[in-house]
Amino acid sequence: MASQPLSDRVLARDPRAIARGISLIEDETPEGALLVGRIFAHTGRAYLVGITGPPGAGKSTLVDRLISNLRKEGKTVGVLAVDPTSPFSGGAILGDRIRMQVHAEDSGVFIRSMATRGHLGGLARTTAEAAIVLDAAGYDVVIIETVGVGQDEVDIVRMADVSVVTLVPGTGDEVQALKAGIMEIADIFVVNKSDREGADRTVASIEVMLATDEAMGEGWRPPVLRTEATTGRGIDELLAMIERFREQSSDTLGSRRRARGEWRLREILSRRFMQHLEHNVLAPGEFGQWLDRISARETDPYSAAAEMTSGVFLTPDVISAAVQVGGSSPAGGRVSTCGKLDEATTSFPQVDTRPLSSHPPTHGADTRLTIDHVGIAVSDVDASLKFFTGVLGLTSGETEDIKSQNTRVRFIDTGDAKLELVESLAPDSAIGKYIDKRGPGLHHVALRVPDIQAAMARVVAAGVRMIDQVPRQGAHGSLIAFVHPGDTHGVLVELKQLAVAPEGH
Ligand SMILES: Nc1nc2c(ncn2[C@@H]2O[C@H](COP(=O)(O)OP(=O)(O)OP(=O)(O)O)[C@@H](O)[C@H]2O)c(=O)[nH]1
Ligand SMILES: [Mg+2]
Structure with missing residues (x-):
């Protein structure tokens, strides 16, 4: 089983694979993105229920009841509980652990806490992607529980197929919720803890608010239900209401999901754009x-x-x-x-981007790929020269800092092909990370191409991924682009088009 690809195991609803997949997504790893790509075609079947509300409103208790009732109907349920970092709700993780134990034996239930740590606005996206994993795994209903305190949380629930906003009597929650912007996203209101005093008043004040909401059109008017999650009162009615909403909104479900897709795509594009800007520009x-x-x-x-x-x-x-x-x-x-x-x-590369083929060739008109250089990751270029030039007696060019990649490089002459010693100038550079992970050593093979665009086009046309979608500036004014090692048998391949103007060495 373990030798099967993760995506297959997720599709077979293997809980360990699902947990692993969500972790990969949560940590924003490339493997997580790859997994989403592999399973995405199998999604769209689960019904996504978003549940939000103030801390301690009884959301987890409510979700627990929903799970039990849905199980009685024979439906499978996946739950994502977004752990609030909010100081108000320290109990959430413990509570979710206890719930996990209650349902641990039930293969029709999967409960997972999502951490909010360290995400810069990415929480909504990673949660949405985790929901994709549960959807692909074939859970009929996917419930996302989150505290409605921040924009991220509101975004998460807005993206569900139905949004349930949970409030409690007598605490002025409605006003708070209004401020947090969660009133507008509600498809269904729940006044939980309706055993408490003031439930009627809370229901009434929500209804007054809805009545005066001019933005509300002709369509669905959010109903206000009462529940008592601890005893289970009102849960059947809530489920029935969710089902009614599902039926009534079947026409708009497509556009709602499309909006979700658009939001996710824009989110991913912005992130890629920022990364490109910060790393390459x-x-x-x-x-x-x-x-x-x-x-x-x-x-x-x-x-x-x-x-x-x-x-x-x-x-x-x-x-x-x-x-x-x-x-x-x-x-x-x-x-x-x-x-x-x-x-x-x-300033932007002062390179001549004409293909080499349009110039007097310096290495013959041969269009075959030749090895330009072999890259070696070193901790310290100067120190490594002791071996490469000192002991081996090779000659070398000048040391050059490549600011765009945070590296210092020096080429060693070895006949036609060279050795490139690469040192990291910042811990988070690609070379820095590589050395961190595997230590110094062989890093990449650079193939010289006459026309980097043509070479990239050929690679992409063959379904092989490029790391760089656009050539960037390499050493000595060259244009370079890396091919994804996942598609090249683990060898990091660099395509390199020499600069036209001959360099001084
Ligand atoms: N009296 C009463 N107490 C309830 C009801 N529902 C939940 N509670 C209690 O309210 C407390 C908080 O419940 P949770 O389900 O953890 O609330 P939550 O909204 O998930 O809390 P956070 O995740 O921390 O925001 C618990 O002690 C529950 O037992 C209810 O209907 N009536
Ligand atoms: Mg909770």
Whole structure:
């Protein structure tokens, strides 16, 4: 069983695989993204129920009752309980553990707590993706329980197929909930702890609020139900109401899910865009320098953003255009005016992007790929020279810092192909992470291509993934792009097009 791919095990509803899959997603690993890609076609069958409300409203108790009743109907249930980091609700994790034990023997129930740690607005996305895992695993109903205290939580529940907002009597919750923006997302209101005094008043005040809500159109008017989660009173009615909503909203379910898809796609794109900007476009520390300039009123956020992104749009089209105009640097190339930065390293690549094939070839007109260099990750370029030049007697070029990748490199001559010694200049650079994980050693093989765009196009057309969707600047003004090692038998392959202007060495 364990030798099967994770995705197959998730689809077979193996609880350990499901738990693992959700962890991969929670940790925002590439494997998590890969898993989502593999199982996505199998989703869309589960009905997503979002339950939110103030801390301690009885959401977990309510969910527990829903699980039991749904099980009696023969339905399988997956639950995601988003652990609130809020100081009000320290009991949630313990409570969820106890619930997990109650349902531990039942293979038709899966309960999982989602941690909120460290996510910068990504909680809603990771929760949505965890829901995808439960959906693919074939649970009929997926319940997402979250405290309605922040935008993230509200986003999570808004994305469900039905949103249940839980309030309790006599605490002025309605007002709080209104402030938090959770009233607008409710499809169904539940006044839980209706055994307590003031339930009638709370129900009435919600109804008054709904009656005065002019934004509400002709369609579904959110009903206000009473429950007593501890005894189970009102739970059947709640389930029946959820079912009624499901039937009544079947026309709009598609558009609601489409909106969910759009939101998720935009979320992923923004994240990718930011990552690309921070890792491939901005120099280390540059983001902070822009912030400093904005704080000092030397520039405004719009101008800063415009300048910071002007180099991001080096799309294949822009490159081709540059090629056609005869190798001037791309129009609109980024010229940094961020005073403290070294212009030479932060302005956009001053490389000639003409394919090599249109130039007097320096290595014969052979279009076969040749090894340009073999990359070796080292802790310290200077120290490693003792061996490579000292002991082996090889000659080398100059040391060059590649700011965009946070690396220091030095090429060692070994005939046609070279060795590239690569040192990390920041712990979070790709090389830094590599050395952290595996120690120094062989890192990548660079193949010299006459035309990097053509080479990338061929790779992509064959269904092989590229790490870089767009060529970036490498050492000595070259253009480089890495192929995804997951598709190359574990070998990190770099495609490299030499700069046209011959370098000094
Ligand atoms: N009297 C009464 N108490 C209830 C009812 N439902 C839940 N409780 C109690 O309220 C407390 C909080 O219940 P939980 O289900 O943990 O509430 P929660 O909304 O999940 O709490 P957090 O996850 O911490 O926000 C527990 O002591 C429950 O036993 C109810 O209908 N009536
Ligand atoms: Mg809870």
